[in-house]
Amino acid sequence: PEDLKYYYYQPVMLVFFVYVKVLDNTIILANITVVSGEDVPNLDKINKDIRKEVDEMTALFESEYESHISESEENYFVATLAGYVAYMDEDKLSIAWQEEMYSDRDSGVYLRSINVYMKNGVILDNEDILAIDDEFSVEFRQKSDEQNGEISYLTYMTDQQITDYFKSDDIIVFYTPKGMEIGFNYEEGWVTVTYEEYEKYLKVF
16 A cells, blocks of 8 residues: 555554664664553553564674675665554554665565554464455455556566465565455565455454
8 A cells, every 4th residue: 555654543653763773874763653552451561562563673683784884985874764653542553564675775665564462462473364265365455456557566476476475484474454464474565455344254353
């Protein structure tokens, strides 16, 4: 979707702030969603897991890129992470992370999602939310062509390959006011499809 900034349920306040890491030709810039509220179970764990995307990007830089950056003034590393509240009500919270990473060696664009069951503060495993099979993948391909136009990478995938993406940590799934956004990250980016009627595919919620 072009705009992931949807309205959200008001009683639980969400605060946005900027996290910056600057080192020579390096910057990691993020706006991190922070959940607050006296009646939210496991609040610290929820916020820790939400921030995990930023921590992992920082760890990636330090382990894979930091020494390389110091070798030349022409080397660089830039990452931006934007966390948006895609949906929130009394029962559930969905956050979508739009992530971009560029360096003199490589680059990547990703969409990650976090889903929280607010009544008990449990963060759901995205791979366990939907019941996916090859039949679903066939429908997903058709819906993607209708909503996104032809994506060549998707066109050349087999139904089984699409199913495999859905059953891996590359899966993208989050609620929106329009329904549910479902898709996956792949080598050249990410693709999602809006499902207004999604209940038949759910394992939970």
